[in-house]
Amino acid sequence: MPDNGPVTSHSVPAEIADETILRSYKMRRSRIGATRQTALDTLLARFAVPEGDGLLDLAALFGPGVPVVVEIGFGTGTSTLAMAEADPGTGVLAADVHTPGVATLLLGLDQYGLDNVRVLVGDGRQLLQQRIASASLAGVRVYFPDPWPKGRHHKRRLIDAGFAALVADRLAPGGLLHCATDWEPYAQQMIAVLAAEPGLVLAPEGAQERPDWRPVTRYEARGLDRGHRVRDLFARR
Numbered sequence: 001m002p003d004n005g006p007v008t009s010h011s012v013p014a015e016i017a018d019e020t021i022l023r024s025y026k027m028r029r030s031r032i033g034a035t036r037q038t039a040l041d042t043l044l045a046r047f048a049v050p051e052g053d054g055l056l057d058l059a060a061l062f063g064p065g066v067p068v069v070v071e072i073g074f075g076t077g078t079s080t081l082a083m084a085e086a087d088p089g090t091g092v093l094a095a096d097v098h099t100p101g102v103a104t105l106l107l108g109l110d111q112y113g114l115d116n117v118r119v120l121v122g123d124g125r126q127l128l129q130q131r132i133a134s135a136s137l138a139g140v141r142v143y144f145p146d147p148w149p150k151g152r153h154h155k156r157r158l159i160d161a162g163f164a165a166l167v168a169d170r171l172a173p174g175g176l177l178h179c180a181t182d183w184e185p186y187a188q189q190m191i192a193v194l195a196a197e198p199g200l201v202l203a204p205e206g207a208q209e210r211p212d213w214r215p216v217t218r219y220e221a222r223g224l225d226r227g228h229r230v231r232d233l234f235a236r237r
């Protein structure tokens, strides 16, 4: 979304900027225009995941019996917005650490009048670990996680054996993990760790073509321009 207003400074929460912890993301110094800064200042409170350390009360957040999915690393929120609009009966907890993208999503949520999305400026893996009860989610979505192509960085990749076990625990029976990547070696890593996780059943076809209901994301479009093959993976609890 173009944002031609004056550029202002903005801060990120200290806990996600702590570089002594091995992260699946790298904090980027980025400038933010006035429109998006205002979105952070005025809209985040309305859409934010409630602060705290304890388990979230998903029924209180979205309504009793409403299925809830977690999306980790939404970027600018292309998939978050489109999928939330197409499926108002599902609650979405959307996490990213990149505040300009958070602001873009907030502007979209406000513009489309969506009330089934809550946004976390923070680490989505920690959200799963600390704030989500076992067997409580209908889904987890991870679209185009940072590929960390260099060998010495592979340990930063979000989708590893520990993540697969964590997701398997947090999904309700029948719940679905949906990942997508345009980085073939990462697709192979995903297939290996998801197939090895006893709490998940990887779709037998392994990585597939993009389903119509997942919109092309901003990052994905860049990969397609470079000739990368995009693959979607599904693993069910």
Ligand SMILES: C[S@@+](CC[C@H](N)C(=O)[O-])C[C@H]1O[C@@H](n2cnc3c(N)ncnc32)[C@H](O)[C@@H]1O
Binding pocket: 024, 025, 072, 073, 074, 075, 076, 077, 095, 096, 097, 098, 101, 122, 123, 124, 125, 126, 143, 144, 145, 146, 147, 158, 217, 218, 219, 220
């Ligand atoms: C390559 S981008 C893809 C963004 C978006 N899904 C898309 O396809 O356009 C990966 C995003 O994941 C975010 N990210 C990486 N690790 C994360 C984590 N543990 N929790 C939340 N966000 C994370 C990054 O900040 C970045 O915005």
